Amino acid sequence: MSNPSTTDNVVVVAVDGPAASGKSTVSRALARMLGYNYVDTGAMYRAITWKALEEGIDVEDPIAVIAMIHRIKITFEIVDHQARMLIDGFYPGDAVRKPHVTEKVSTIAAMPEVRHVLVQHQRSLTKLGSLVMEGRDIGTVVFPNTPYKFYLEASPEVRARRRKRDLEAMKIDASQEGVKESLQRRDKKDTGRSTSPLQIALGATVIENSNLSVEENAKVLLDHIRQQGQRRGSFGVGGA
Ligand code: CDP
Numbered sequence: 064m065s066n067p068s069t070t071d072n073v074v075v076v077a078v079d080g081p082a083a084s085g086k087s088t089v090s091r092a093l094a095r096m097l098g099y100n101y102v103d104t105g106a107m108y109r110a111i112t113w114k115a116l117e118e119g120i121d122v123e124d125p126i127a128v129i130a131m132i133h134r135i136k137i138t139f140e141i142v143d144h145q146a147r148m149l150i151d152g153f154y155p156g157d158a159v160r161k162p163h164v165t166e167k168v169s170t171i172a173a174m175p176e177v178r179h180v181l182v183q184h185q186r187s188l189t190k191l192g193s194l195v196m197e198g199r200d201i202g203t204v205v206f207p208n209t210p211y212k213f214y215l216e217a218s219p220e221v222r223a224r225r226r227k228r229d230l231e232a233m234k235i236d237a238s239q240e241g242v243k244e245s246l247q248r249r250d251k252k253d254t255g256r257s258t259s260p261l262q263i264a265l266g267a268t269v270i271e272n273s274n275l276s277v278e279e280n281a282k283v284l285l286d287h288i289r290q291q292g293q294r295r296g297s298f299g300v301g302g303a
Contacts, residue, residue, distance in 0.1 A: 074099070074193040076288065077201035080215035081253070081261060082246045083222040083229075085272050085280060086197040089215060092281035094144060094195040097288075102146045102188055104198035104205070107181050108172040109159035114150050115171065122167045129176045137184060139191075146188055157233060165245065169252035172199075178259055199253055202264025210295065211288050212267035215280070221273040222246055 076099070078090045087103055094101035111132060112122065120127045138149045147154050158164070171177055178200075185205050188194060196205065202212035217225075223243035230237050253261040263269060268287055272280045 073189045074211065075189065075206045075209040076195040076211040076213070076284070077206050077209050077264065077267075078195060078197040078213045078215060078284075079199055079202050079261065079264060079267070080197075080213075081222070081250045083226040084215040084217050085225065085277065086215055088277045089272070089280045089284065090195045090197040091145070092277050093284050096281060096285050097193070097195065098144075099193040099195050100141060100144050100146055100188070100191055102185065102194050102196040104181070104185055104196060104201065105168075106159055107148045107184070108177070109164055109168050110148050110150055110155050111177060111181070112168045112171045113155050113159045113161075113164045116164060116167065122170055125174050125176070128171055128174060132177055132180050137180075139184070139188065141191060146191070146194075148184070160229070160233060162230075162235065162237070162245075165249070169249045169256075173252065173256040173258065175258040199261040200259040202267050203262060204259045207264065210266070210291060212264045213284055213287070214263045214267045214269045216269065216271050217273040219243055219247070 076090075076093065076097070078086050078093075080086050087105075090103070091101050111128075114135060115122050115128055115131055118131065120131055122128060135150050136152070138152070140147050140149060140154075182200075182205055185196065185198075185201075188196075198205070202209070202214070220243070223239055223246060226246060227237060227239055227242045230242070250261070268284075270280065270283060275283070
């Protein structure tokens with residue numbers, strides 16, 4: 064198999080970690096620093112879940128979900144250096160972050176056929192250029208050959224606080240304890256599933272970011288990438 068992280072001098076930075084570990088904000092900031100596209104793969108699993116719920120499909124029924132995923136048309140657009148997944152030409156936006164979607168997304172994300180379809184799309188995004196991609200299986204499954212792999216984590220309290228703040232920004236009220244339990248439930252499902260479970264990829268740099276700001280955390284990643292690129296004698300000229 065050719066190395067999908069190095070095709071045509073395209074660089075892939077893989078960022079994985081549990082729920083609310085800061086992957087999205089840090090990856091977005093890092094992509095901006097590098098001038099790469101930013102890809103949130105969690106938003107893709109969320110969009111499929113959102114669509115299934117919109118259509119009244121039983122999300123516990125893999126046959127119904129798989130039939131839907133083969134029926135819909137998935138396309139992408141890049142807006143402000145961020146990849147957006149459209150379903151039948153529609154971008155669901157923040158609707159995918161609502162609690163009823165969040166509660167079901169790990170069920171749908173555990174279905175191997177769903178993962179197979181989305182992973183193909185995720186790999187295809189390298190044709191649009193270098194990218195920072197975040198999720199649960201980017202360093203382990205989607206781009207296992209990229210030399211730039213990170214695993215972010217933070218304490219359960221810090222993660223619950225961050226997620227509560229995100230929800231408040233969307234005018235959704237939730238207790239700190241409720242948010243913490245919801246994150247724990249999802250982490251358990253994501254690490255315990257048999258297909259592409261959340262785990263630290265071989266060779267990944269693990270960063271505990273409970274006490275780091277977004278900018279500080281992104282800078283730590285950037286420094287690692289630069290150092291590693293210099294060692295490899297390639298980063299800075301586009302190649303990985
Ligand atoms: O933002 P948050 O940390 O809450 O999660 P997310 O990145 O939006 O991902 C939502 C869910 O999608 C996760 O809990 C996983 O079940 C699933 N997911 C996955 O299985 N594989 C990925 N590469 C990304 C997300």
